[in-house]
Amino acid sequence: MHFTKDHEWVRLDGDVATVGITKHAADQLGDVVFVETPEAGKTFAQKDSFAVVESVKAASDVYAPVSGEVIEGNAVLASAPETVNADPEGEGWFAKIKVSDASQLEALMDKAAYDAFLTTL
Amino acid sequence: MTDQTLKTTVLNAAHRALGARMVGFGGYDMPVQYEGVLAEHRWTREHAGLFDVSHMGQARITGTDAIAQFERFVPGDYAALKAGRQKYSLLLNEDGGIIDDLMAGKPDHDGLYVVVNAGNKDEDFAFWRAHLSGDAILTVLDDRALIAIQGPEAAEVMIAHEPVLAEFGFMDCARLMLFGVDCFISRSGYTGEDGYELSVPVADAERVWNTILQDARVKPIGLGARDSLRLEAGLPLHGHDIDATTSPVEGALTFALSKSRLEAADFNGAERILKERAEGPARVRVGLSVKEGAPAREGAEIADADGNVIGTVTSGGPSPTLGRNIAMGYVPPSHAALGTDLKVIVRGKPAAAEVIDTPFVPQRYYRKPKA
Numbered sequence: 001m002h003f004t005k006d007h008e009w010v011r012l013d014g015d016v017a018t019v020g021i022t023k024h025a026a027d028q029l030g031d032v033v034f035v036e037t038p039e040a041g042k043t044f045a046q047k048d049s050f051a052v053v054e055s056v057k058a059a060s061d062v063y064a065p066v067s068g069e070v071i072e073g074n075a076v077l078a079s080a081p082e083t084v085n086a087d088p089e090g091e092g093w094f095a096k097i098k099v100s101d102a103s104q105l106e107a108l109m110d111k112a113a114y115d116a117f118l119t120t121l
Numbered sequence: 122m123t124d125q126t127l128k129t130t131v132l133n134a135a136h137r138a139l140g141a142r143m144v145g146f147g148g149y150d151m152p153v154q155y156e157g158v159l160a161e162h163r164w165t166r167e168h169a170g171l172f173d174v175s176h177m178g179q180a181r182i183t184g185t186d187a188i189a190q191f192e193r194f195v196p197g198d199y200a201a202l203k204a205g206r207q208k209y210s211l212l213l214n215e216d217g218g219i220i221d222d223l224m225a226g227k228p229d230h231d232g233l234y235v236v237v238n239a240g241n242k243d244e245d246f247a248f249w250r251a252h253l254s255g256d257a258i259l260t261v262l263d264d265r266a267l268i269a270i271q272g273p274e275a276a277e278v279m280i281a282h283e284p285v286l287a288e289f290g291f292m293d294c295a296r297l298m299l300f301g302v303d304c305f306i307s308r309s310g311y312t313g314e315d316g317y318e319l320s321v322p323v324a325d326a327e328r329v330w331n332t333i334l335q336d337a338r339v340k341p342i343g344l345g346a347r348d349s350l351r352l353e354a355g356l357p358l359h360g361h362d363i364d365a366t367t368s369p370v371e372g373a374l375t376f377a378l379s380k381s382r383l384e385a386a387d388f389n390g391a392e393r394i395l396k397e398r399a400e401g402p403a404r405v406r407v408g409l410s411v412k413e414g415a416p417a418r419e420g421a422e423i424a425d426a427d428g429n430v431i432g433t434v435t436s437g438g439p440s441p442t443l444g445r446n447i448a449m450g451y452v453p454p455s456h457a458a459l460g461t462d463l464k465v466i467v468r469g470k471p472a473a474a475e476v477i478d479t480p481f482v483p484q485r486y487y488r489k490p491k492a
């Protein structure tokens with residue numbers, strides 16, 4: 001698993017990346033009440049806003065940790081947005097993206113680096 | 122991490138001890154939530170929530186003709202207000218725009234006790250200092266904290282501490298000894314629930330806060346839930362739903378205009394207000410039920426059924442009590458009738474909305490049975 005400084009995570013399986021927001025991000029947002037996930041077929045460059053997550057208080061953009069084409073948005077989140085709080089780094093994933101440049105992951109943080117990054121915030 | 126530029130209330134350490142997440146609000150480092158906005162919102166609707174609102178401004182306005190001078194800038198009839206009563210009102214500029222909304226009352230026979238919003242208090246107090254004359258003076262009570270307890274069990278909790286509070290109805294107020302200290306107390310709040318606001322000396326605030334919290338019916342509640350509660354109650358938030366450009370007529374706050382004061386037309390902005398009452402305002406604040414998609418928040422455009430932009434959302438979000446999205450915003454009176462189909466535009470996507478009555482969730486203020 002890889003992490004961004006914007007608190008997204010990526011898990012690569014072949015050339016398909018499953019992406020979501022980290023537990024830290026979900027905890028900071030508080031109760032998630034609405035998630036707008038991208039539709040299959042849309043393409044995003046790394047760091048493009050590709051989804052929106054809303055807590056009771058505010059809407060926040062979620063940025064694509066890698067470039068590629070969306071092959072699936074997590075439909076569960078439309079009816080059960082609270083899944084993001086319950087299991088942010090598992091069932092609460094946002095989208096699966098067919099990665100166009102796997103080398104982008106190398107610049108992201110691993111778990112140890114991300115945990116260290118969190119202590120600096 | 123404390124932002125050094127933010128002021129703190131005397132309860133800051135107590136919030137941190139309770140695990141609050143702190144944010145900057147109105148220039149103060151305040152708790153946005155403790156266990157979570159939704160849980161705190163629901164607890165307040167079902168039990169009793171305790172709020173630190175010490176960031177708000179408290180003051181006395183006293184002097185021989187202090188009330189007459191105060192009334193030049195507010196449209197409420199404070200001269201006729203009985204001792205032991207308070208009233209919501211509006212501080213108006215010369216154009217009838219709302220500089221701030223406020224609570225003012227007569228807890229004793231010494232002029233008025235006034236509570237104003239945190240973000241505006243310096244401006245409000247400077248305004249009064251500039252406009253009061255003779256022996257009328259403003260005394261800022263920055264030696265006091267303000268604690269609100271709100272919810273259906275709030276009265277039982279407080280009556281257990283002080284039985285006389287059972288005799289208070291909505292908007293009754295008094296200066297009395299409570300928890301062994303000199304307090305101003307009123308049966309009011311800004312959540313739509315029954316409850317009290319309690320002004321206590323700073324030195325005693327943490328003890329009073331902790332004493333009330335010992336009751337199992339009470340939990341501390343952050344500003345996040347305070348905002349969603351006041352939205353459900355249909356109450357405007359100054360700087361968002363009303364501001365210095367908004368008149369009380371536009372803001373749907375005509376209940377704050379006393380009949381006798383309108384007849385006298387002797388306050389700031391009376392000309393505009395009377396004209397808008399006679400001819401209708403250019404825009405008016407309405408409640409919206411957002412029927413699909415994401416919550417419509419402040420700044421979202423409001424469009425008519427054909428998609429023409431006619432107004433703006435001033436606050437909105439999910440209603441935890443109703444389980445759907447609600448909002449308030451301004452539209453022309455031609456589109457303000459209950460049941461009017463509108464659209465709200467969130468991130469470029471139009472979603473169906475309908476004008477509905479406020480409060481969105483029924484208010485549960487305690488009104489004393491008539492003797």
